[in-house]
Amino acid sequence: MARRRVLLLVRPAVGGIATHVLSLALGLDRQEFSPVLVAPEGYGVLERAREQGLASYGVRFGDGLNPWQDRKAVARIREIAVREGTGLVHSHGLKADLLASLATRTGTIKHIATVHTFPVRRAGLTGFASRFLTRYVSGRVGHYIAVSQALAAELTGRYGVDPEKVSVVPNGLAREKLEDYSRQKLVRPDPAMDGPVIGSVGRLVLEKGMEDFIRAARLLRGEFPQARFWIVGDGPLRARLQALVSRLGLEGKVSLLGYQAEVAPWLAAMDVFVTCPVSEGFSLVTLEAMASGKPVVATATGGLPELIRSGVNGLLVPVRDPAALARAVSLLLRRPDVASELAVKARQHVCQRYTAESMAKQTQAVYERVLRQDSSGGGLVGFGVCAPSRTASSWGGEDRA
Secondary structure (H helix, E strand, O other): OOOEEEEEEEOOOOOHHHHHHHHHHHHOOOOOEEEEEEEOOOOOHHHHHHHOOOEEEEOOOOOOOOHHHHHHHHHHHHHHHHHOOEEEEEEEOHHHHHHHHHHOOOOOOEEEEEEOOOOOOOOOHHHHHHHHHHHHHHOOOOEEEEOOHHHHHHHHHOOOOOHHHEEEOOOOEOHHHHHHHHHOOOOOOOOOOOOOEEEEEOOOOHHHOHHHHHHHHHHHHOOOOOOEEEEEEOOOOHHHHHHHHHHOOOOOOEEEEEOOOOOHHHHHOOOEEEEOOOOOOOOHHHHHHHHOOOOEEEEOOOOHHHHOOEOOOEEEEOOOOHHHHHHHHHHHHHOHHHHHHHHHHHHHHHHHHOEHHHHHHHHHHHHHHHHOOOOOOOOOOOOOOOOHHHOOHHHOHHHHO
């Protein structure tokens, strides 16, 4: 059988989505599928793809709506798909979903979209636009892949997507990266630093809950005066978060370290990893922290309870509760035996169940089934869908919660 071309379209991204798409492209069976990556220039993902020898194209578009630019982007994506003989476009991120749905609305090219995070839920124009576009696109995507059960439930419940059009395929880490994490040495930027380091990694946006992390740091300052708190990442809230650090008198205690292309060395230097989003599809960096052998404190939101069993391979706390965050971190710092046991089980859990190879294999199975959809549109031949209510058993059910 000839190899089939699949066009991977990714929105402007530098973090988890970009890593996911590259892992997928590299993990596909090249005897069956040949990936072509399409992304905006200037975000690093194209350069990383070219370093790996992947076919790739740059297209000009941003995350916001720009009718003139977006119209040209749709035409360019359609042109690339035709030139490459693509039978399938697989989009990642809402803006990419929108462009792909327009580029594939005529002809025989099929469209799959992976949902990595929840639409913006906050009030205002941004939230309204995100929800409106999600609803618009959901009626035009041929099939969805959700990276967590929680996201699948959002698609079918809030946006009315047919459960038969949704598969759940969790994120995963490449085996060589899992090995790299185990070999990372703990190196502190300041050799004189002798207290514990509590860290968080993520984009500085409201959904990531970094204000709660800073407020938890204030609560922990008295009990652990030598502790340092790191925030690795950048984003539009940087100035606001820095102002909060100053207002709470945490200069020298809380450090905003900016975007780091490689987070593994920073994770290795942490004693406790904290992720406290108010909304999260499935956190790739939390997988990385667990693979690094770090005890994890996370908020019980979105896909995180599917990854972490509280008290078994990490600790879960309520959303928007800095006091609960502080209590959980305090427990891990006061009880290194508990922290060590949770960390060991966390790494074992990730290595056994969340590999990029497994993610690519399951995604490829979705490709196969969607491409077998009969020409009359009357359903998927032999699909065996991983619908939201039926995927838990294949992923260990409550073992993942």
